[in-house]
Amino acid sequence: MQPFEYHRASSLEDALRQGALEGASYLAGGTTLVDLMRIGVMRPGRLIDLRDVSELHGFDTGGETLRFGALASMAEVADDIVLRQDYPALAESLLLAASAQLRNMATVGGNLLQRTRCLYYRDTRYSACNKRNPGSGCAAQDGVNRQHAVLGGSERCIATMPSDWAVALTAFDAAVEVAGPQGRRTVPIDSFHIPYGEHPEAETALRPGEILTAILVPASRAGRASCYVKVRDRESYAFAVSSAAVALRLEGARVAEARIALGGLSTTPWRAVASETLLRGRTIDEASIREAAARAMDGADPRPGNAFKVELGRRTVEDALLRAMRRAQEGEAA
Amino acid sequence: MNAIIGTPHPRLDGRAKVTGAARYALDNSRAGLQHAALVLSPIALGRVASINDAAVAGLPGVRLVMTHRNMPALRPDAAMQDGGHAHASFRPLEGDEIRYHGQPVAVVVADTREQAEHAAALLPVRYEARPGAVAHLPEDAPSEEEAGSLDVGDADAEWEASAVRVTADYEEPAQHHNPIELYGCIAEWDEQGGLEVHVPSQWAGGMRAGIATVFGLPEEKTRVISPYIGGAFGGKATVLATTLLTCAAAKLTGRPVMLQVSRQQAFPTTSFRPAARQHIRLGATAEGKLRALIYTSENQTCRFDDVSFPGGEILARLYDIPGMKMREGLVRTDVNAPGFMRAPAETPAVFAFESAIDELAVALKMDPVELRRRNEPARDPVKGLPWSSRSLLRCYERGAELFGWSGRDHAPRSMTKDGDLIGWGCATAVYPTFISTSSATLRLTSEGRAEVRCAAADIGTGTYTILAQIAADRLGLTPDKVTVRLGDSTLDPANVAGGSTTALASGNAVSKVAEQAREALFKALTEAEEGPFKGMSPASLSLSEGTVRAGNVTQSLAEAVSSLPRGKVEATDQWAHPEMPAKQSKMLWRAGSPQGGPDMESFTALAFGAQFVEVRINPRTRTIRVPRMVGVYAGGTILNPRTAHSQLMGGMVWGLSNALLEASEVDRNHAAFANADMAEYHIAVNADIGALDVEMLEERDDKIGPLGAKGLGEIGITGTAPALANAVFHATGIRVRKLPIRIEDILG
């Protein structure tokens, strides 16, 4: 591990001041950052610990906008009773992530900023990785790429965005609030993770020195009939091979609102717009669900090692929609 | 005899382990300790062109940069399978040559681990790569060299005459051990040129011999210490290159050096289960009587050693098949040497064969349990010898009953629950009873205690506990009155803790010396000048509840031993099976690994079990979950049902992991094991394990040694993958002939 300096920020202003210094990185729960420092992938010269910045803590799930302080832990948010009842997809995306120990340490802000799990990115013995080493190539293109993206990739990078929470937030049109030297701004979640294009090393809209202060979710009546389906090889403690966050609002048997976002399949959280459009106004049943799911992977560009994910993605959406439908129908009945 | 053997005595070392009092190899920090870090090659084939050690030599804390230019000269040692004690005969840093991806090219030693790792990360190394490296088992693998062969009857003729035939190819990936305790060691040289090594070890005596050979030391000046091991599974049986590098570095710095191999770095630098492929032809009559087995296999190995694990010998013992032909080949690849991993030969071979048996049952439209019933061999089909004991069908009967097998609709895709696909499968578990030899010393002390000394290892299997139970049983003591010392090369020689041999060999040795010590005590007491037993016949004495008795004359063991002139009684001896040739049993004293079986002179011995698995599969996403597993085994005398249960259960848990999760994925462009950490190399977690029933049947075996106990450390893993694959077929109608079985294999 490269030697570094450590500073515990006392306030947001202090943090921003320190964060502007050469080689600085913010430290939240450390579950991504310290891991990557230990394996030599990230080498900050200065860590600015945000833990004592009180305004970054806490969250509020009442009101017209749900607000999650960036430093709220995944565990405390996942345990929130209102979230569990009114937005099960959000709570489930956190509960199905990582392990209990990690969720206690990890923050909901840091979660959106975690780095890809691409094994070439994480192992410095491989020289070709455009993300770690801009311009060096991409060892995953014809390497071990089962976990890689089939949507949104390019010949420069096919790394998946691994956050489950980001996928669920995307389904609910969340936004991210950031503070920087120039003041505060809000970035919609679907433009927070940026398409790789020419520069896979740039992952988010966060500018150097900026701090993610909060996550905002507009209240949604579709939240109650929502779910997060995470497909993975083992029952727990694994990143998604594919996942879907789905929320439905029915009016009678008709779909008034359908929200569908995909994970584990794409380079950024992915909104299945074609599937949503197809469902809207339709009678909800197994047939319409299958039809909608069939469109979820439009535009997929798989590699031989992950070609199965195109079909798996559709099945994941189908599974999630069926569950959400059952929740919606139970809700009506109740 | 009071029943101590066979009782579920709790682990004697349990408290020390859960309270942290047990000191594992790397817990032995000491004054002046320096820390080593490895630099690994990013190329698989070629040479080191240059290393600029000066660039990091001046960094804070750095004491040594060891490369092929300043590495001390080592003497050769062969891989264990080739008769030596090494993991691999090829050792990094002996020259500039690179023969596998991730081969160490330099060792940096510094005052702290962080300093060493930092300098290692910065060390400039230039490489000259050669193309053509291969780390996977190529699809068109030519196996030019033979790893084994076996012929029984006329297999071709039986095949031709078979009414029902199955032809299928199976494949298993390379896999890596991931014990909770990482690899590493502490090496310290003393002023007299002696070397002490703390290293997790399945074989303190063998490792001592290997290290002594390599550094040209007398064995008495070399010591290997390993009282506790945090999981080994075969990976800690031999002397790893990382151990030799640490010893060499400590020699150069003149200070104790510790190396902790990281999880990522362990993948290329240590042992692994090699990839394998089998081609099976199985022929039977229309009634399901087996006639022919034609079996060929390709087994991955490295370029420099002949390490391989052909399984045909074991498969040939499962059923009565008049015609068998087996040819097993080696495929050389550019990897570090493979090595032992729990049931090394059996795990892949039994998966393939027991899947093929299920395929045959499907072709015959027959209950797979019934198919096995129709092919039970009365004698060993290979040697014609009687079985020492064999209870396979009883295991199936009991297992079927526990599992509710009679409720199975044998048609595939016939069972569902709450919309999920349900499948039930079964398979045979088998492990040969290897009969080894061991020595031991037992001392009775004036405190009325017994002390056992034996260089065997407790790799988490319960050796401490069962040896204490055996000694206690023979001496009329309670196990807490017995102190057992293991895992130190200065103790009495024992074989490697491999091949599930320790309970049988060291157990019989302890039983023998305990009886000798008891008889010696009785003799001394009756021949004494004075004392309550003076002049009596030794045969009239007995020992129970810590008391020596003869009629109504009694004396506590403590007083009895204290009364003797030396204040102690000691017995040292070796136990070897009467059918083990003397030449073989004597190898024990030269740090050899003598091992008989499964066939001895007058009998053949294996342990058998039957496993049943239920899978539950999401009809859309096809995720596979395992709500329940049942395993019924017969292993002769069960010395301690609690520790035995633990081994069998652990084996089945790993079996599930083997079936559904574990694969070391090869990046073909780099000839590298790419998923080299625990986030990408998945092993089963708690949530993957549903109900798991293990039962052990009573089985009497008086051929394999006085204790009658078969080894149970490895059998548990062997039947799980085929039972699970057979269940997946039953649930989906899709036959998966490779491991691990993943979503994409059954998406349909």
Ligand SMILES: Cc1cc2nc3c(=O)[nH]c(=O)nc-3n(C[C@H](O)[C@H](O)[C@H](O)COP(=O)(O)OP(=O)(O)OC[C@H]3O[C@@H](n4cnc5c(N)ncnc54)[C@H](O)[C@@H]3O)c2cc1C
């Ligand atoms: C073994 C393992 C398994 C995991 N499994 C899953 C999983 O299944 N699903 C899943 O979604 N995640 C998973 N994770 C990822 C985990 O959820 C993230 O590591 C965690 O959420 C990151 O939060 P943190 O607070 O620890 O971030 P840190 O590690 O502290 O920071 C992460 C990055 O964000 C920056 N940063 C953090 N907070 C701020 C802020 N407020 N403003 C600006 N920059 C900031 C840091 O500089 C750093 O670059 C897993 C992680 C591990 C180690």
Ligand code: SF4
């Ligand atoms: S997929 Fe992206 S992260 Fe992975 S090797 Fe390619 S460029 Fe690097």
